[in-house]
Amino acid sequence: MKTLFNSGHTACAGCGQSMAARLVIDAAGPNTIVVNNTGCLEVFSTKFPESAWGVPWIHSLFENAAAVASGVESALTYLGKKDSINVIAQGGDGSTADIGLQALSGMLERGHDILYVCYDNEAYMNTGVQRSGLTPFDTNTSTSPAGKQSTGNIRPKKPMPEIANAHGIPYVATASTAFPQDIQRKVKKALSIKGPKYMQIHVPCPLGWRSDTNLTTLVARLAVETGLYPLIEFENGVLTARRQISPLKPVEEYLKTQGRFKHLLNKPEELKKIQEIADSNIKKYGLKVSEVTPPTAGSGGT
Amino acid sequence: MFGPLVCKPGASRNNRTGSWRMESRPKFLKKDCIACNMCLLICPEACISGQGKNNYDADFDYCKGCGNCAWICPKKDIEMVKEGHNPTGVGLPTPIKEGPKSK
Amino acid sequence: MKELLEGSYAVAEIIKRCKPGVISAYPITPQTHIVEGLAQIVANGELNAQCVNVESEHSAASVVLGASAIGIRTFTATSSQGLFYMAEVVYNIAGLRLPVVMTVAARAISAPINIWNDHQDVVSLRDAGWIQLHAEDVQEAVDLHLIAYKIAENNSIMLPVMVIMDGFILTHGVETIDMPEQADVDKFLPPYKAPYKLDVEKPMTFGPLVDPESYMETRYAIQETLKDVLNLIPKVTAEFAKVFGRTYNGLIEEYKTKDAERVIVAVGSVCGTIKEVVDELRAKGKKVGVLRVVSYRPFPAQQISEALKNIPKVAVVDRAVSLGSIAPLAGEVKAAFFGKAKKPKMISSFVVGLGGRDITKDSIKEIFRLLTGKEKQGEFVDLKPELLKENYEDPV
Numbered sequence: 001m002k003t004l005f006n007s008g009h010t011a012c013a014g015c016g017q018s019m020a021a022r023l024v025i026d027a028a029g030p031n032t033i034v035v036n037n038t039g040c041l042e043v044f045s046t047k048f049p050e051s052a053w054g055v056p057w058i059h060s061l062f063e064n065a066a067a068v069a070s071g072v073e074s075a076l077t078y079l080g081k082k083d084s085i086n087v088i089a090q091g092g093d094g095s096t097a098d099i100g101l102q103a104l105s106g107m108l109e110r111g112h113d114i115l116y117v118c119y120d121n122e123a124y125m126n127t128g129v130q131r132s133g134l135t136p137f138d139t140n141t142s143t144s145p146a147g148k149q150s151t152g153n154i155r156p157k158k159p160m161p162e163i164a165n166a167h168g169i170p171y172v173a174t175a176s177t178a179f180p181q182d183i184q185r186k187v188k189k190a191l192s193i194k195g196p197k198y199m200q201i202h203v204p205c206p207l208g209w210r211s212d213t214n215l216t217t218l219v220a221r222l223a224v225e226t227g228l229y230p231l232i233e234f235e236n237g238v239l240t241a242r243r244q245i246s247p248l249k250p251v252e253e254y255l256k257t258q259g260r261f262k263h264l265l266n267k268p269e270e271l272k273k274i275q276e277i278a279d280s281n282i283k284k285y286g287l288k289v290s291e292v293t294p295p296t297a298g299s300g301g302t
Numbered sequence: 303m304f305g306p307l308v309c310k311p312g313a314s315r316n317n318r319t320g321s322w323r324m325e326s327r328p329k330f331l332k333k334d335c336i337a338c339n340m341c342l343l344i345c346p347e348a349c350i351s352g353q354g355k356n357n358y359d360a361d362f363d364y365c366k367g368c369g370n371c372a373w374i375c376p377k378k379d380i381e382m383v384k385e386g387h388n389p390t391g392v393g394l395p396t397p398i399k400e401g402p403k404s405k
Numbered sequence: 406m407k408e409l410l411e412g413s414y415a416v417a418e419i420i421k422r423c424k425p426g427v428i429s430a431y432p433i434t435p436q437t438h439i440v441e442g443l444a445q446i447v448a449n450g451e452l453n454a455q456c457v458n459v460e461s462e463h464s465a466a467s468v469v470l471g472a473s474a475i476g477i478r479t480f481t482a483t484s485s486q487g488l489f490y491m492a493e494v495v496y497n498i499a500g501l502r503l504p505v506v507m508t509v510a511a512r513a514i515s516a517p518i519n520i521w522n523d524h525q526d527v528v529s530l531r532d533a534g535w536i537q538l539h540a541e542d543v544q545e546a547v548d549l550h551l552i553a554y555k556i557a558e559n560n561s562i563m564l565p566v567m568v569i570m571d572g573f574i575l576t577h578g579v580e581t582i583d584m585p586e587q588a589d590v591d592k593f594l595p596p597y598k599a600p601y602k603l604d605v606e607k608p609m610t611f612g613p614l615v616d617p618e619s620y621m622e623t624r625y626a627i628q629e630t631l632k633d634v635l636n637l638i639p640k641v642t643a644e645f646a647k648v649f650g651r652t653y654n655g656l657i658e659e660y661k662t663k664d665a666e667r668v669i670v671a672v673g674s675v676c677g678t679i680k681e682v683v684d685e686l687r688a689k690g691k692k693v694g695v696l697r698v699v700s701y702r703p704f705p706a707q708q709i710s711e712a713l714k715n716i717p718k719v720a721v722v723d724r725a726v727s728l729g730s731i732a733p734l735a736g737e738v739k740a741a742f743f744g745k746a747k748k749p750k751m752i753s754s755f756v757v758g759l760g761g762r763d764i765t766k767d768s769i770k771e772i773f774r775l776l777t778g779k780e781k782q783g784e785f786v787d788l789k790p791e792l793l794k795e796n797y798e799d800p801v
Contacts, residue, residue, distance in 0.1 A: 003348045007364035008314030011346060013322065014368035018346040031605050035471065043614050050317050051309035051610035056603040058474055059612035060467060060497050067464035071427060071471025071479075072603065074455040078426035078477060085605055103467065106460035180343040206368075214369025214382070217344055304626035305563060305601060306502040307619060309610035 004030060004054035011044040014213030016177040016203035016220060017092070017119045018044070024117055024201075027184035028086050028191060030055060033076075035069040037091025037100055038062035040126040040205075041119060063100035065089040066107035066116060073112045082113060086191050090117040093134035094124045096200075097158050101133075108167035108196045115190045115197045118160065121205040129208040133158040136228070137277060138270055139260050141208075146263040151270050156277060164198035165237050171197040172234040177204060178221035179243075182231065193235075202229045210259025222254035227278035230285045239285065246289040248282065251275050315364075319347065323367035326382040332356035334377035341371035341380060410582045412543040412575045416482075416508055416568075417442025419547045421452045422590040423506075423554055425480040427472035429457040429465045433487040434520045435572040436510040440482055462487035466494035466507075473503040474611060476599030478554065481505065484572055485512035485526045492530060498565050499534025500623060501612060504557035504597070505565040506550065507535075511673070511724075512572040513760040521761020522572040524673065524725040527701070528733045534627045536566040536634055537701040539672040541658075543580040546570045548651060551585065551594055555641050560600045562630055562637065569701075571674040573761070585649055593648045631703040638700060656705040658697040659712050661687060665694035667776045668713060670738055671722040672698045675757070675764050679722075682769040693773055698734065706741035713738075714747040718776045724758045732756050732783050753781040762787060 005022035021041055025032065034057045036042045042059045045052040060068045069089035076082040089107070091100060096118035107114060123141045124130040131144040137156040140146040144153035164172045171193050175183045183201060190197040204211060204219040211219050223229035224243060228251060231243035251274045255261035264270045282288055328341075335356040342350045342358065349365050352358030356379075360371070372380040410418065416439050420428075428447070430440040446452045455472075459465045462483050469479040483491060488509055498505050511527050513519040527537060538553060540546035546568060553566035570576055585593075603611065615623065635656065642655035658676075661683055662668050669679050676697040686693045696712055698705070713719055721739075723732035730736070735754030742748040755772050758764040768787050775781055 005348060006312040006314050007347050007349045007361065008317035008319055009347075010317070010319065013346075013366035014370055015346050019344050019370075022346075022348055023343065030608070033603050033605065045314065046309060046610050046613035047317075048307050048613040048615045048619055049309050050314040051311065051613060052314040053610050054311045054608060056605055056608045057610045058471070058501075058603055060470055060501070061493055064463060064467035064470075064494065067459065067467030068471035068474075070457060070459070070464070071429065071468035071473075072475055073471075074427045074429075074457050074468065075472035075475035075477045075479075078453070078455050078472075079475070102460060103464050106464050109460075110457065177344070180340070212369075214373045216346075216368070216370050217374055304622065304629075306500070306611060307613060307615055307623060308601065309613050311608045311610070313610075 005045070006052045006054060008050060009045045009052040010047060011040070012207050014206045014216045016205060016216045017041055017121060019177050019180070019216065020119055020183060020201045020203045021045070023180050023183045024088070024090070024187050025053070025055060027187035028088060031084060032086040032088055033072055035065045035072060035087070035089045037065040037095035039092040039095050041090070041092065043126060062095050064103050065091050065095070066100060066103040069114045070107050070110065070112045073114050087114045088117060089114055090119065092125070093118060093120045093122060094132040097133040097160050105167065108164060108169050108198065112196055113194050115187070115199065118198070118200040119203045120200050121203045121208060123208055125205045125208045134160065138264055138274060140263055141260065151264065151267065160200055161198065161232065161234070165234055167196070168237065169196045169198065170236055174200045174202070174229070174231050176202040176220045176224050176229060176231060178217045178224060179231070186233065208260070211257050215257060219254070219257050222249065222257060225249045226251045226254045227282040227287050228254060230281045230287055232285050242285045242287060244289045245287050248288060251278050318363045319366055320363045323362070323365060323385055325367060325385055326369065327362065327365060327367050327385050328360050328369070328371050328380050329383045330358050330360070331379045331381060334379045336377060338376060340374045340376070344370055344374055346370065406586065407581055407583050409579060410543070410584070411438065411577060411579050412546060412570060413438030413577065414442045415543050415547050415582045415584070416550065416570070417446060418584055419550050420480050421446045422585060422587050423480070423550065423594060424452065424478065425454055426477035427455045427457065427469060427479045428481070429459055429468035430482050431459055431462045431465045431487060433462070433484045435512060435576045436482045436484040436487070436508065438576065439508055439510070462491040463494060466491035466498065469505050470494060470498050470501065470503060473498070473505050474501065474603050476597070476602030478558070478597045479505055480507070482508040482510070484510040485514060488526045488530060489514070495530055495535065496533045499627060502563040503565060504563055506553045506557055507565065507567050508550070509567050509569045510572040510576045511569050519760040520572070522574055523759045523761065525759070527567065527569050528725040531702050534564060535702060536564055536631070537569060538566060539569045539699055539701055540575060541674055541676045541697060543575055543578060544582055544651070545653065546575055547582060547584065548645065548649065548653065551590065552641055552645055552655065554594055556634060556637060558597045559637065560598070562634060563600065564627065564630055564634070569673070574674045583651070589648050593645065635703050635705060654699065656700045657708050657712060658699060660695045660697065662694035662696055662712060662716065664692055665716055666692040667718045667720070667773055668694045668696055668716045669720045669722055669769070669772060670696045670698065670709070670713070670734065672701060672734065673724065675722065675724065678764060678766060679769050682766050682773070686773065704737055706737070709738060710741040710745055710748070713749055714745065717750050719749045719752045720772050720776050721752060721754050722772060723754065723756050726756055726759065735783070751776070751780045753784070755781065755784050755786050757786045
């Protein structure tokens with residue numbers, strides 16, 4: 001098939017990030033320059049002399065894609081070419097929410113015409129499943145292991161979409177590997193808007209989440225259907241769309257698909273805490289079909 | 303001058319990841335396909351092609367056998383079959399050659 | 406045209422004439438006047454460039470990296486901690502073979518925090534694959550920026566250049582500058598044509614993962630290119646002399662060394678002071694001289710050993726330390742004579758002026774005097790012994 005993200009890359013079988021990366025670049029099209037942080041995606045797609053990319057692509061460091069992209073965008077503006085070329089900066093959750101947050105904040109605040117895409121697989125997978133700022137509460141990772149004194153990661157996910165929104169940027173969205181057409185629609189929408197855009201895509205990692213390789217899209221779908229990964233869109237800080245869920249599923253249905261949550265299944269008190277996180281999302285974003293909320297203008301499912 | 307190391311676009315296609323496939327491979331039954339395109343959209347290897355009903359195939363030079371296409375197919379028209387039923391041998395793991403015998 | 410200018414604004418003026426398309430920097434003393442000057446020039450409409458006001462030096466270097474990868478001319482400037490904060494990007498720019506030019510206002514390193522001049526910052530990044538050129542005065546700093554772009558963008562070089570100015574001494578010093586005319590700059594420095602770039606018409610992948618099969622060649626390639634730079638610098642300075650009428654060697658400068666018995670080797674602005682002392686001592690009949698290293702990277706070892714082979718006594722004056730080892734410039738000068746039949750009988754090493762400690766004419770005279778005695782290794786000059794007593798027991 002004709003794609004800008006080619007076969008032959010070395011991602012693990014069933015990798016959610018490789019699914020999403022192709023959907024993103026194929027939606028963006030050939031007039032796009034990609035700046036990539038260090039991470040799984042960079043490693044498995046550009047092992048010299050091979051590259052999966054069909055667009056101009058550059059990798060510099062772990063944390064600076066947003067800043068390098070700012071330079072790329074400024075140079076295109078200087079050359080008068082910015083209106084005809086898209087700039088995408090992208091990275092994993094660690095390079096976005098942790099080590100690269102400063103560069104990302106700078107890019108958002110300065111108003112560069114760039115789409116930043118965070119592929120959120122909820123831990124440092126490239127280095128062996130260490131917890132990141134986007135690792136969910138109670139997750140068993142190699143640096144937040146479950147044990148007699150621990151039920152895993154002690155903090156909930158850092159609210160990156162809200163942090164992005166706080167910069168007053170025109171477009172913020174979350175998406176999921178389970179909904180490929182939705183990813184592509186959001187990429188196209190983002191690229192039609194001038195200014196900084198932030199997209200965060202939930203990308204299951206069968207290796208790090210200890211889920212079956214053929215269930216990548218199922219796992220991603222359950223995260224949405226339990227309310228743990230709300231699919232939301234903000235335009236100029238206002239929630240304009242969200243994917244509503246029917247029927248809402250209990251969080252156990254999502255958790256039991258993955259080895260990283262196995263230690264929780266016989267701990268009702270922990271399951272309750274996680275259900276509370278889901279319930280809070282459902283309330284906050286009006287994810288129940290019957291609900292007329294959210295408090296701000298909403299147009300129904302995305 | 304020997305400049306920066308660069309890769310040519312799409313050069314990854316030189317890397318035949320089909321050899322990774324160990325257990326199973328998708329079989330496109332081509333009976334109930336409605337051309338919804340979901341298998342093609344989500345294939346992490348970008349190795350499924352096709353257009354129109356009952357006309358999709360995987361490129362076994364690259365298919366890693368993850369099985370997501372079979373799972374997502376709404377008509378269950380793709381099934382994972384045991385690896386090895388491969389009349390052409392294309393994309394099969396390269397057999398490990400025996401090393402020199404110890405003296 | 407001659408005008409009275411502060412060093413930083415003189416650099417801003419010459420960068421304006423070099424016409425970079427993207428400028429990005431982060432404030433740090435004593436570099437700030439350079440980018441303030443450029444920001445005003447752009448605000449006045451005198452230069453068409455994108456000024457990107459970033460949130461850190463790491464991003465400043467990353468922005469010029471990205472812009473340079475699009476194939477346009479770029480500029481940044483920093484100092485001290487800022488250079489350290491961007492260190493990994495500094496290496497990255499050289500590894501990606503991008504012809505970025507950066508001014509470094511050389512400054513001491515924390516702790517303790519100190520904003521005054523020495524060379525610890527730039528010495529620490531000497532192995533990053535950048536060309537490092539040290540200015541002695543503001544005029545040379547201005548001229549070296551033109552030379553820097555010319556070398557960096559040479560399509561058979563494609564390496565970044567640091568133009569190093571001693572913080573405050575040159576960045577804030579006011580001199581009468583012969584500012585190159587735009588027409589001459591355009592003649593000497595034509596628009597940059599990138600041999601490779603991020604281009605949607607030719608979509609290449611830059612910065613891939615390189616395994617043990619291919620990594621080593623990338624470093625060998627930079628090493629070989631830097632050897633070529635040693636040959637290129639004199640050619641570029643000769644071309645510069647033709648257009649602008651000022652002659653530089655570009656690698657080393659020899660001042661009254663031909664018949665000298667004692668020679669000081671140094672870099673940067675301190676060489677002005679040393680030259681004055683040399684003149685004074687020469688007037689008294691002492692055979693002394695100074696050899697100034699302009700290009701710290703690539704290091705002109707052959708030119709230095711050739712220039713000093715008949716000098717009996719040499720003192721290497723470092724404005725930096727390699728804590729736990731021999732002073733950095735001294736080590737390299739000594740290594741330049743390794744295996745050579747003809748060499749100085751004595752090469753002494755002195756550490757001076759750290760954290761902006763004044764290097765007076767008396768300090769230099771003392772070094773010349775010490776050269777008549779035993780060989781010194783890493784001797785700190787002008788130390789204050791009363792500060793070396795420590796007492797944490799009885800706070801005042």
